[in-house]
Amino acid sequence: MSLGKQTSPLTLTAVATRKESSASTGFERYLVRKLLEFTGDPSIEIRLWDDSVFYGAEKPARTTLDIKNRAAFRSLLKNREIGFGDRFSDGSLEVHGDLVEFLCEIYASQKRASQNPSWQMRLFERLTKRTAKSNTLAGSKLNIHHHYDLGNEFYSLWLDRDAMQYTCAYFARPDYTIEQAQAAKMDHVCRKLMLQPGQTVVEAGCGWGGFARHMAKNYGVQVKSYNISHQQIVYATERARAEGLSEQVEYIEDDYRNITGEYDVFVSVGMLEHVGIQNYEVLGSVVDRCLAKQGRALIHSIGRNAPDLMSTWIEKRIFPGAYPPAIREMMNIVEPFNFSVLDIENLRLHYAETLRHWLARFNENEDVVRNMFDEQFIRAWRLYLNGSIASFLVGSLQLFQMVFARGEDNSIASTREHLYPAAD
Amino acid sequence: MSLGKQTSPLTLTAVATRKESSASTGFERYLVRKLLEFTGDPSIEIRLWDDSVFYGAEKPARTTLDIKNRAAFRSLLKNREIGFGDRFSDGSLEVHGDLVEFLCEIYASQKRASQNPSWQMRLFERLTKRTAKSNTLAGSKLNIHHHYDLGNEFYSLWLDRDAMQYTCAYFARPDYTIEQAQAAKMDHVCRKLMLQPGQTVVEAGCGWGGFARHMAKNYGVQVKSYNISHQQIVYATERARAEGLSEQVEYIEDDYRNITGEYDVFVSVGMLEHVGIQNYEVLGSVVDRCLAKQGRALIHSIGRNAPDLMSTWIEKRIFPGAYPPAIREMMNIVEPFNFSVLDIENLRLHYAETLRHWLARFNENEDVVRNMFDEQFIRAWRLYLNGSIASFLVGSLQLFQMVFARGEDNSIASTREHLYPAAD
Numbered sequence A, B: 001m002s003l004g005k006q007t008s009p010l011t012l013t014a015v016a017t018r019k020e021s022s023a024s025t026g027f028e029r030y031l032v033r034k035l036l037e038f039t040g041d042p043s044i045e046i047r048l049w050d051d052s053v054f055y056g057a058e059k060p061a062r063t064t065l066d067i068k069n070r071a072a073f074r075s076l077l078k079n080r081e082i083g084f085g086d087r088f089s090d091g092s093l094e095v096h097g098d099l100v101e102f103l104c105e106i107y108a109s110q111k112r113a114s115q116n117p118s119w120q121m122r123l124f125e126r127l128t129k130r131t132a133k134s135n136t137l138a139g140s141k142l143n144i145h146h147h148y149d150l151g152n153e154f155y156s157l158w159l160d161r162d163a164m165q166y167t168c169a170y171f172a173r174p175d176y177t178i179e180q181a182q183a184a185k186m187d188h189v190c191r192k193l194m195l196q197p198g199q200t201v202v203e204a205g206c207g208w209g210g211f212a213r214h215m216a217k218n219y220g221v222q223v224k225s226y227n228i229s230h231q232q233i234v235y236a237t238e239r240a241r242a243e244g245l246s247e248q249v250e251y252i253e254d255d256y257r258n259i260t261g262e263y264d265v266f267v268s269v270g271m272l273e274h275v276g277i278q279n280y281e282v283l284g285s286v287v288d289r290c291l292a293k294q295g296r297a298l299i300h301s302i303g304r305n306a307p308d309l310m311s312t313w314i315e316k317r318i319f320p321g322a323y324p325p326a327i328r329e330m331m332n333i334v335e336p337f338n339f340s341v342l343d344i345e346n347l348r349l350h351y352a353e354t355l356r357h358w359l360a361r362f363n364e365n366e367d368v369v370r371n372m373f374d375e376q377f378i379r380a381w382r383l384y385l386n387g388s389i390a391s392f393l394v395g396s397l398q399l400f401q402m403v404f405a406r407g408e409d410n411s412i413a414s415t416r417e418h419l420y421p422a423a424d
Helices: A026-038 A070-078 A080-089 A099-115 A119-127 A137-148 A152-156 A178-192 A210-219 A230-242 A277-290 A312-318 A327-337 A348-364 A366-370 A375-394 B026-038 B070-078 B080-089 B099-115 B119-127 B137-148 B152-156 B178-192 B210-219 B230-242 B277-290 B312-318 B327-337 B348-364 B366-372 B375-394
Strands: A045-047 A053-055 A064-067 A093-096 A200-204 A222-227 A249-253 A263-269 A291-303 A339-346 A398-406 B045-047 B053-055 B064-067 B093-096 B200-204 B222-227 B249-253 B263-269 B291-303 B339-346 B398-406
Touching: A026 A045, A026 A053, A026 A070, A026 A119, A064 A070, A070 A080, A080 A093, A080 A312, A080 A375, A099 A375, A152 A230, A178 A210, A178 A291, A178 A348, A178 A398, A200 A210, A200 A277, A210 A222, A210 A230, A210 A249, A222 A230, A230 A249, A263 A277, A277 A291, A277 A327, A277 A339, A291 A327, A312 A375, A327 A339, A327 A398, A327 B327, A348 A366, A348 A375, A348 A398, A366 A375, B026 B045, B026 B053, B026 B070, B026 B119, B064 B070, B070 B080, B080 B093, B080 B312, B080 B375, B099 B375, B152 B230, B152 B366, B178 B210, B178 B291, B178 B348, B178 B398, B200 B210, B200 B277, B210 B222, B210 B230, B210 B249, B222 B230, B230 B249, B263 B277, B277 B291, B277 B327, B277 B339, B291 B327, B312 B375, B327 B339, B327 B398, B348 B366, B348 B375, B348 B398, B366 B375
Parallel strands: A045 A064, A200 A222, A200 A263, A222 A249, A263 A291, B045 B064, B200 B222, B200 B263, B222 B249, B263 B291
Antiparallel strands: A045 A053, A064 A093, A291 A398, A339 A398, A339 B339, B045 B053, B064 B093, B291 B398, B339 B398
């Protein structure tokens, strides 16, 4: 399947990237200093179009933010997150030096600053107040289309080749390839679910269906996988047919809320981020409705140490409707139905490593991507991948795997030793 | 150390246990049926003083509640939990058949019923509304004294002999003795904390100090342990001296809120239940204040699947001020300080097993206990141990071990494999 050059889903108002010719004003220079202050004085250099430079905590700094013109500067002041993201994408902002290092410095410094905000900072935060979206059935479909229907070919360029897992891998050994780490992730989840041959599994949100095929092939289970991305379902069904797994795996183009039937296992890897916190109890009711009396459930999701809003730029340009929950919020799924949480594991640094692998492949295949999308898209995607690495590295984002079962089920595993078979 | 016969801390108004001679009235029989209904019609038999019998769901039932007189019946109607506990303790209520089985049936049936309460049940619940206590520094001291200062000799009769651990053991192998399982628990916690020789540990709530001595002896760390029970501190200090560990372990008779210094590790096993939910943020601030930048923290506590109040009888007679939190509530400890939860494990069934071991020893030593306390105390304690087994078996109670570290700490373990060294 070959896709022609697509219109970028990141339709930004183009800003000229040529340098502004006039010198910066005294007020503009004052504003740069305030911007640095509100960001907690990170150890970066800011360079304006007239080559005037400014520093946060240290001088010289290892990374530089190059603001090429007034329009980009105004965007940045108006909304730090969206302004930075959009102007980076269109090239009117540039970062010199390591992008992950630059973003880590900004994120960490901003977090420190937000712990003791001045009144000015508080005002600034309020003026750029963020809100979370609500996900209706129709809205979810639109949101998911935005991201996942960019084309299977695009994702196949930089995800693992075997299973096309667009979720955190598990580096059981630090030198694993991304293919090995994704297989290890799937096996880790299967062990947590204690899959037995002949069991039935329902999967909520299946991406390109790689995990369903992995379970069917390696654990002898029957899987039904739900997903609302049309392109992914078409791809997944075709792959299952080609691998002779059509009898064992069924991909259903429908919302998780429409799951029917009873299953030994409920699993959802990387869907919760798109569910919307106001729907967590509904998700719990779906699990309650479809899980057998001695069933196991696992939800794998990006999360937070404490409730917080999504990055507005990521939310607007990359993942509409996405929200990474805190553990407290995940409890809305289980508490109303007397589910018992058996195990929560945080794999934060594994996601940073996963993203590094993705970014490396993305960079290797940049020319191929350029035939599909415009330059703006490539820059946006590069920022998204680098920014995600930085978020997991500084601890703005977590990765939780939560295992749960019915509260009265005493057939639960006694220890977690079975998750760690002796090394080969 | 030998203790004379003590006044029971359970000072109940004595109720005659002789059988009432008059027959039950029609209204009383109506009330028995309502009592069964409000409890969700459990599969038990209720027998009144005039030998009239009543059944819940099934007839015949495997266990019988024998109500010996009107006063006991009235207590039961007035407050199911306290009435049952107090009248069981004084012998005017008796259970025939297996006590754990009887209690499991009641708890499970009550839980099912409370999911779809009738208006009458709701009224009944409201009339016997329960509230949680607040723990001030002085109040905590009183509460803890009530339970833990019953005498070291009393506890040594039925806890494990090596370390006197009055907390959930870990049955890494199902045939472990209680001594092996408590050692396994301590090692499991030490592995989660990744203890290294020379590290400093602060322990909040140390019981008789067994875990502190275990860490010092087996992991070469320096430990400071805080506890507000005078008798326990005296015992712990003496044991450390006798074992030549005085240089490594210091027991401090003080509240966890007064912890000073900086440590590589913060650990608290079985104290959170007594902290009071309104103090969780204070506890978090103590950890934040005393934990090194790359420090590890672990809190081990009885918990719940969802927020709920403590059994009023246990709260009144056994553990004043105790409260088992839901995971959601435990987040109050970590969220305000940007701690990152790395691992939560639920060891619910291990606590049922631990309690079975304790109960067996308690029963074996009943005659010795009888020389210390009155019959009422013995019956109350037996109910407490059996009731706790039942609570963990039906899933009313959970046992959580939560590991956390600072949000920006990237020195965290990559996997949990180190918790499961290959079997010997």
